[in-house]
Amino acid sequence: SDVIDSKPPAKDLYGELNVLTVNSPELSNLEALAKNQRRPPVTPVRFRSEMQERKKRASDKKVDLFTNGKDQEFLETKYEETFSEMCAFASKLDYYSKGFGAMEAEQLAEVLPYFTKLEKLHLGGNKLGVEGAKILASALGEKAAPMLKVLRLASNNIGDEGALALAKALGNG
Numbered sequence: 001s002d003v004i005d006s007k008p009p010a011k012d013l014y015g016e017l018n019v020l021t022v023n024s025p026e027l028s029n030l031e032a033l034a035k036n037q038r039r040p041p042v043t044p045v046r047f048r049s050e051m052q053e054r055k056k057r058a059s060d061k062k063v064d065l066f067t068n069g070k071d072q073e074f075l076e077t078k079y080e081e082t083f084s085e086m087c088a089f090a091s092k093l094d095y096y097s098k099g100f101g102a103m104e105a106e107q108l109a110e111v112l113p114y115f116t117k118l119e120k121l122h123l124g125g126n127k128l129g130v131e132g133a134k135i136l137a138s139a140l141g142e143k144a145a146p147m148l149k150v151l152r153l154a155s156n157n158i159g160d161e162g163a164l165a166l167a168k169a170l171g172n173g
Contacts, residue, residue: 040108044080087114097125105132109139133162141169
């Protein structure tokens, strides 16, 4: 195969996508990549915190986080604006089969109160387990996503305990 940027081809999935070949990557590899490339949105406060951590790591390596070293404040402000707009209008969040566990449930629980028009939340095919279900139940019990009508959680191994926590939080238990 010919390499576009004259680096030797990497042996992982990401490297395969940077190599010009006669055959395209196997569809199953692309599907696996697509399924695992999203995480829940984060609040602007968490985003700023993550950016500060990244800035510190870059500084420790004596490099700028961004090319000119000046874009961080702009990016943080733009993220906050975009986050607010997204939350104000989103009626559906679909995180089907993204590999979410309890940690992602916690991140999602943190942002759910901002989604005031959210009606459908699809989380099927993840790995939330009982702990993740309880985390979501806690957020939903505090009236996060007050317009929520559909919550899809199939194939998450939440068990009876997780289902009961959710039912109680949603007023059905």
